[in-house]
Amino acid sequence: MNENLGLKKGIGLHARRVIAYVVLIIITFFCLFWFYILFINATRSNGELQAGFTLLPSTHLLENWTNLVNGTLPVWNGLINSLIVSSASAVLSVYFSTMTAYAIHAYEFRLKKFIYPFILMVMMIPTQVTALGFINLVSDMGLEDSFIPLIVPTIAAPVTFFYMKQYMESTLPLSLIEAARIDGSGEFRTFNAIVLPLMKPAIAVQAIFTFVSSWNNYFTPALILHEDRKKTLPILIAQLRAADWLKFDMGQVYVMIAFSIFPVIIVYLILSKHIVQGVALGSVKG
Numbered sequence: 692m693n694e695n696l697g698l699k700k701g702i703g704l705h706a707r708r709v710i711a712y713v714v715l716i717i718i719t720f721f722c723l724f725w726f727y728i729l730f731i732n733a734t735r736s737n738g739e740l741q742a743g744f745t746l747l748p749s750t751h752l753l754e755n756w757t758n759l760v761n762g763t764l765p766v767w768n769g770l771i772n773s774l775i776v777s778s779a780s781a782v783l784s785v786y787f788s789t790m791t792a793y794a795i796h797a798y799e800f801r802l803k804k805f806i807y808p809f810i811l812m813v814m815m816i817p818t819q820v821t822a823l824g825f826i827n828l829v830s831d832m833g834l835e836d837s838f839i840p841l842i843v844p845t846i847a848a849p850v851t852f853f854y855m856k857q858y859m860e861s862t863l864p865l866s867l868i869e870a871a872r873i874d875g876s877g878e879f880r881t882f883n884a885i886v887l888p889l890m891k892p893a894i895a896v897q898a899i900f901t902f903v904s905s906w907n908n909y910f911t912p913a914l915i916l917h918e919d920r921k922k923t924l925p926i927l928i929a930q931l932r933a934a935d936w937l938k939f940d941m942g943q944v945y946v947m948i949a950f951s952i953f954p955v956i957i958v959y960l961i962l963s964k965h966i967v968q969g970v971a972l973g974s975v976k977g
Contacts, residue, residue: 729952732945740941755942759950764927765920766947773923774954776838776912777905780845784901785894788851789859793886796859797868807856814849818910826914836921841912845905851897858893859886895965902958906951924951 732740734752739745760766795807829840863886871881887894909925916922922930928951931944 726952729945729949733942733949735942735945737940737942740945751942752946755940755946756950758940759943759946762943764931765922766924766927766950768920769922769924769927770950770954772838772916772921773906773925773951776841776923777902777954779838779842780905781898781902783842784845784848784851785898787846788848788897789855789887789890789894790882791852792855792859793863793882795856796863797865810849810852813847814853822911822914825911829915835915836918837915838921840915841905841908845901848901851901854897855890855893858890862889862893891965895962899959899962903955906955 728746731746731748733755735745735749736751736754739749739751791810795803825840825844829835834840867885868881871885876884907925908923909929912923913926913929916926919927924947928944928947931947932939
């Protein structure tokens with residue numbers, strides 16, 4: 692009887708595992724299929740793209756790339772600008788959001804119970820609502836065509852703070868902080884040497900999200916950056932797509948989109964190992 696019950700459980704477990712793998716394979720296929728189509732279209736000429744859809748690559752990749760690089764848009768400047776803005780935004784956002792979460796998690800003060808919901812309320816305000824006042828402020832400060840208005844405001848990132856706070860509650864016991872204080876560790880040393888290493892998986896996740904969000908951001912940079920050599924890649928892609936019909940080349944658009952994706956993939960590959968380590972560490976602790 693027990694053997695039959697164990698056999699049925701084993702078969703049920705195996706069936707669930709097979710179903711899970713099938714579902715994951717299907718989801719993976721649909722996620723990667725559109726990347727495949729993007730890179731296929733990057734190898735086709737504008738005429739071939741107008742002719743219709745195909746799954747087979749063409750031979751115009753180098754031609755599209757040459758036309759793009761030798762065109763009127765400063766593609767390499769756009770790449771460097773996007774890297775500067777996205778990297779600085781990711782670093783500042785993650786560091787100061789983690790520091791804010793640590794302050795609320797580790798300290799007791801009078802307004803503590805009001806600050807947390809206040810920050811969450813700020814998270815509910817759309818960027819478009821404050822855009823006009825922000826642009827007027829940037830103009831009055833003479834910071835148009837500058838990366839400062841795109842980088843500095845990312846220090847205040849309610850979404851990143853909320854994630855860090857939730858993660859910190861499950862991984863950072865207050866007894867560890869008290870032990871560090873008893874040993875004579877200063878607050879900044881405790882934060883940088885003890886808290887940040889414990890938060891690596893969360894930091895990696897939020898660094899990826901912040902980098903990608905800043906990399907793909909079109910709305911705010913389009914309002915602030917006017918000089919072509921200062922513009923980021925999303926603005927240049929929009930300009931390329933908005934070209935008049937005599938200069939419009941869909942092959943160049945696809946090449947530029949594919950070109951803009953590679954830095955995001957590289958950042959993910961660099962940081963993903965920390966995510967995997969954090970998941971594995973959590974499963975061992977559990």
